[in-house]
């Protein structure tokens with residue numbers, strides 16, 4: 218997150234529900250100077266539930282109903298913390314987040330939806346799922362569909378809850394199973410009341426019952442579920458409903474952690490006033506299903522979550538600027554469009570039943586229009602360039618933003634030229650050669666390594682950015698077969714108030730310290746200053762028991778291995794331009810955060826040459842190894858592991874800022890025949906280890922990696938040919 222003006226207040230949105238998604242979009246178009254906006258959500262996407270039944274019925278793909286929060290956060294210039302909120306400390310104004318340091322707030326808002334899980338029923342946790350949250354349900358449903366398609370199972374589906382959600386889902390599931398020819402599927406709804414579908418008109422209810430009869434959905438009313446078994450749902454009267462997929466779709470339940478916040482009513486929902494401010498805390502707002510509108514109670518429905526967005530947007534801004542709060546006035550009745558399995562729907566408003574394909578088309582249009590808000594973001598005006606500019610400025614700016622991480626590195630050709638003008642080290646205790654990953658110093662009879670790295674932030678979450686920077690810095694030490702020892706931090710924070718500086722530094726140091734501690738190293742000091750944008754770097758020493766491994770020494774016959782997938786630079790470049798899918802970006806973050814300590818421990822005793830793959834791309838680092846070893850490296854391009862999404866993006870023409878320089882510096886100048894070949898020049902940040910392993914050690918090596926559950930791929934071999942790289 219980058220702002221030209223100092224940051225002074227933290228606004229934290231907990232949950233990427235419909236209300237917050239719309240608030241973020243509006244904020245992106247009209248940000249408040251000085252406010253740092255943060256979104257916390259467990260995953261990189263949030264489902265739009267209006268399209269959930271259509272997805273289950275097979276009319277939409279999973280991506281059609283997912284709001285991509287990574288793209289949305291980039292548009293809104295918001296920090297994105299991909300983690301689950303587990304609690305609040307309102308006295309200290311901190312949000313507890315699973316697996317990471319607490320996030321501080323000045324103003325916060327909660328929009329985390331509900332769950333339809335029913336943990337109170339014995340066996341539910343082990344043998345059933347809630348229809349919400351969607352991620353687990355969707356994965357399990359796709360598994361059931363797949364096994365039904367191949368005839369591995371005959372679906373026996375039981376849905377607990379005969380409300381609109383349960384009935385809509387039953388129709389959708391039955392429709393999809395019948396269209397894929399899944400044997401003779403059974404779908405049963407279990408409803409505790411004597412009448413299903415409470416809350417809608419009698420005519421609409423009758424229409425939905427007709428659709429259930431048409432598709433063969435069984436409805437049992439007045440029944441009480443007492444236990445869920447692996448193969449059946451047990452009822453209070455002792456009857457057992459054969460089941461191999463059980464879904465909870467009964468009443469909306471609040472998330473349990475909310476009860477500990479002191480913000481909830483007896484039912485566990487967050488009580489809010491008409492302004493959407495919580496009744497218990499003026500600094501916290503809530504919206505959507507998790508909120509209880511104390512001034513005008515309403516059923517849980519997406520329509521309210523959506524309509525609350527303008528009020529919440531206005532009131533969050535007013536809370537930051539001292540403006541007047543607005544009231545949310547929810548409508549009394551609203552149109553319910555309920556899909557009926559195929560491309561049909563029934564409508565319920567003022568008790569009037571309507572039924573037909575035209576209603577589905579109408580609903581489809583409404584839903585797609587909503588989702589388009591998160592697909593096509595308006596282009597925001599860029600600051601005007603000055604009228605008078607020196608020659609070359611426009612060309613230097615190029616058409617694309619400067620990448621972060623290793624994509625922002627200076628190209629290798631220019632760098633080597635400058636470094637070649639430096640005097641050679643004169644001290645006898647400096648043992649390293651040009652091109653080594655880290656300097657090698659003789660110290661008290663031991664060899665000590667010394668390296669430095671800093672990264673222009675490309676992840677908006679400082680905690681995560683610090684973890685990646687620490688892993689990146691240790692790459693040089695691990696690549697030389699040494700143990701990380703002591704780190705000094707160099708941090709540039711964008712201009713912000715003292716309170717925000719403290720918060721940000723705490724997040725950075727917590728992330729870095731966890732990573733260094735796990736690797737056996739300590740942070741011993743550092744230097745922090747304010748500057749244009751967040752930059753995190755570390756200078757690091759390492760100790761080597763044996764002689765450090767160098768990036769030269771590979772011999773003909775050695776096997777070439779790599780321990781991480783490539784493609785990071787392309788995915789990060791795409792993310793900056795809102796071209797990458799959230800899951801791809803999360804995959805790249807996850808890869809960069811992954812420690813190479815175990816991989817290095819296995820490779821170090823056996824590798825003849827080793828390096829870490831970073832800014833100069835796989836080819837740049839391999840060419841240095843091959844030339845330094847006076848060998849030819851034959852790379853099997855098809856065997857190179859690639860991060861999901863990178864090939865698609867490379868094919869679409871996405872390139873990191875330094876890609877051209879990497880390509881120009883390589884001796885491989887022939888036409889690039891595939892996206893994979895394009896990615897050979899892609900800069901990596903916190904990349905994998907690239908090593909030459911003697912042939913007689915490779916079986917041991919691969920078995921050791923498998924035993925440790927670590928990633929490794931054999932991607933080529935060294936031979937006696939001309940020194941350099943060939944692609945096969």
Ligand SMILES: Cc1cc2nc3c(=O)[nH]c(=O)nc-3n(C[C@H](O)[C@H](O)[C@H](O)COP(=O)(O)OP(=O)(O)OC[C@H]3O[C@@H](n4cnc5c(N)ncnc54)[C@H](O)[C@@H]3O)c2cc1C
Pocket residue numbers: 231232233234235236237257258259260262263264266267268269270300301302303328329330331333348349350382383385386472504505506507517518519520521522554
């Ligand atoms: C099968 C089904 C069909 C439905 N169909 C419709 C319909 O057609 N029309 C309609 O109006 N309503 C419908 N609803 C109701 C609708 O789902 C909800 O009213 C709506 O999704 C509420 O939105 P929300 O913004 O409150 O939260 P949600 O959309 O549920 O979003 C909550 C977000 O918070 C995140 N989150 C959860 N826990 C945490 C945490 N601890 N920390 C951080 N983030 C967290 C989640 O990952 C998610 O991204 C349907 C519900 C179901 C079950």
